Amino acid sequence: MVDVNMGFMTELMGKSWEVSQVKTVEELERIRKQAQAMTRLREGGETTKIVVGMGTCGIAAGARETLSAIMDELARRNIQDVIVTQTGCIGLCEQEPIITVVMPGTEKVAYGKVSMEKARKIVASHVVNGQVVGEWVIPTG
C-alpha cells in the first residue's frame, strides 16, 4: 500500500486507495479513458444535456429534488458524458419543475411537472434508451 496524495482520486476513494502500477500501454489507456470521464465536463462540444429550470418557481415546485434525482440516477448508471445544467424561469411556472433534454441531432424535448420518480424514469428511458416519454412532454408549437 502506498500512502500518496493522489489529488482528486484520493478524495474520491479515501486515503487507503491502493495505487495500481501502470505496466503496459493498455493500462495507461484504461486509466486515461476513466479519467477523461472526470474532465469531459470542461471540454464542451456535442453531448447530451439535461437542463433543469431553477427559477424561484422551479425551486418552489421541487426542482432541487428533481436535480438531485437526475444526478443520482446518472451516477448510479455510471453515465459520465451527460451534462446537467440549470436555467431560469422560462415562463411556464405552472408546469415546473421543468426539465429539457437536448440530445445531439434531435429536437429538444421539454418535460413538465417532473417529480423525482419521473426524473429517474426520463433518464432511464430518454437519456439512456433514446425513448421520449410522450405522456409528460410539454406540448409545443
Next chain:
Amino acid sequence: MQFYRSHVLVCGGTPCVLEGCRAVRDALIGELKRLGLDEEVRVIETGCLGPCDLGPVIVVYPEGTLYEKVAVSDVPKIVEEHLLKGRIVRSLTGEGRLRGIVSYEEPAYLETQERIVLRNCGIIDPSSIEEYIASDGYRALAKCLTEMEPCDVIEVIKRSGLVGRGGAAFPTGLKWSFTANADADEKYIICNADEGEPGTFKDRLILEGDPHSILEAMAIAGYAVGAQRGFVYIRGEYGLSIHRINQGIQQAKAMGLLGDDIFGSGFSFDVEVRKGAGAYVCGEEIALIESMEGGRGEPRFKPPYPGTHGFLGKPTVVNNVETLANIPPIILNGADWYRGFGTPRCPGTKVFTMTGDINSKGLIEVPMGITLRKVIYEIGGGIPEGRKFKMAQTGGTSGGCLPSEMLDVPMDYFTLPEMGSALGSGALLIMDDSHCIVDIAESFMRFFARESCGKCVPCREGTARLHDIVKNLAQGNGTYEDLRVLKDLSHAMQKTALCGLGQSAPIPIMTMLKYFGDEFEAHIKDKLCPTGTCRL
C-alpha cells in the same frame, strides 16, 4: 464514481494566490456545503489561466463562464445565482475584452494564442496525475519506450526544430545527441527551473500548472540520451512549484510511471528536486551544476560543455522548463506538426510573461514570429490611460530594448539578435512614455552589478563601471566621453566575459544608446530629464 454536474476552476497560479484565490476557494467550498451542493459541484484549483491582472479568476463549467477579480463577498452570489439557479452573474463577468460569457473553446484572451506548452495550464488540476493522463499525459513516454529507439526520439526532436527556450536558443535535439553519443556509466538530465530573469515567471507557472509534463519530458530525455536520473533545479522561493513537482514525482512513482522498469521496457528513471538559493547567475548551466555539486554558483570555461562533462563530471543535458514542456506534444504529434507553428526558421510557440504598462498583464503563449504590435495591442489590450508606447524589453533584464519603430519586427530567436536584441527567456516588459530611459538603464545596471558573481574581470568590473557611469548620467554629471566609454566597455564585455551574464548585461545599454541616444544626450547637454523622472 461520483458524478459532478459542474466544475468550478479556481486559478491557483502564484499571481492569483497573492490576490487571495485561496480564500475565495475556501469560501466557495463552504458556501456549496451550506447549500448542499458540494456533492454535485466540484471545486478544482488549477494552474495559471493567463489573465493575471484580473485575479482571482474562476471559471465555471460546463458553461465556461469566466468570473474575474472575485472577492470572498462575491462568492455567495455566484453560488446561489449561478451554481444553484443557473443564472450567470453578469456583473462579475468583467468588462471590455473579457465581457460576457467566455466559451470554453475561444475565450477572448486566447484567440490569437496557440497553446502547446500551456496546453494544460488552467484546465487540469495539477495535483491530480489522472487529470494529466486524461489529457494524453504519459502517452508520449509510452510511445517512446514501446515503439521508438532512443536515436529515433532524438531524430524527431531534431527535425522539429525545437530550440532551447531558456534564452540561448541552442537546438535541443543536437544538445541531446552530444550526451547520447558520450560514453559514460552515468548520465543526468537537469531541468533548469532557476528562473531568475526579473519580469519572467513563465517557468514557475508551467511547473505549478502542469508539473507532470515536465516529469514526462525528463523521462523521455533520459531514455533518448541514456540517463537514469534527473534533477529539477528550482529556485528556493518557488514554494508552490517545489510542492507540485514533489507531489508529481510521488504520484508518478506510485503509478510506476517513474522508477524502475517503466512500461515493462527495462528503462528506469528517477527524478528529484534540488533547490536554488536565489543567485541570478545560477540560471547559467555550469553555475547551476556547480551549485548542485555544493560549490559556489560560478561559471567556468567552456568547453568542455555539460553535454559531455556536466554534473559530477558526467554527460548531462540541461534543459529549460518551457523547452521540456514542448517535448511530449512533439513526440505524440510528430515533428511536421510542430513545424506548422511559428516560422520556418524558428518553429513552435513562445510563452511570454507580460508586465509593465500594459492593460492585460499575465501569461500568454503565441506562435514564434508574432509581432510586438500584435502582442501589445491585440492580446495585451494596449497601453493604459491612453499613454504612448515607448519601449518594450524582450527577454528580461539582459534583453534588448525595442522602440516603437520595431513594433512590426517578427519576434523569434533569429530575427531579434539581428536587430541587436534578444528574445531571451520570455519576459516582456512594456513601458510607456512616462519613463526615462536613463533612469531605467540605471536600475538595470544596478541589478547586474549586484548579481555578477565576480569570477571574471570583464563582468565584475564591467558591470560596476557601467552602473557608475549611468548613475552619473542620471544625476546630470555625465559627459559625451561617458557615452563613448559605455559603448567600448559594452563591446569589450560582450566579447570577453566568461558567461552569459557578463556577455548579455550590456545588451540593454547598447540598444538604449542606439534607439534612445537623444535622451542620454539631453541629460548631458541640457542637464535635463525629458520625462522629469531623474533628479538632476
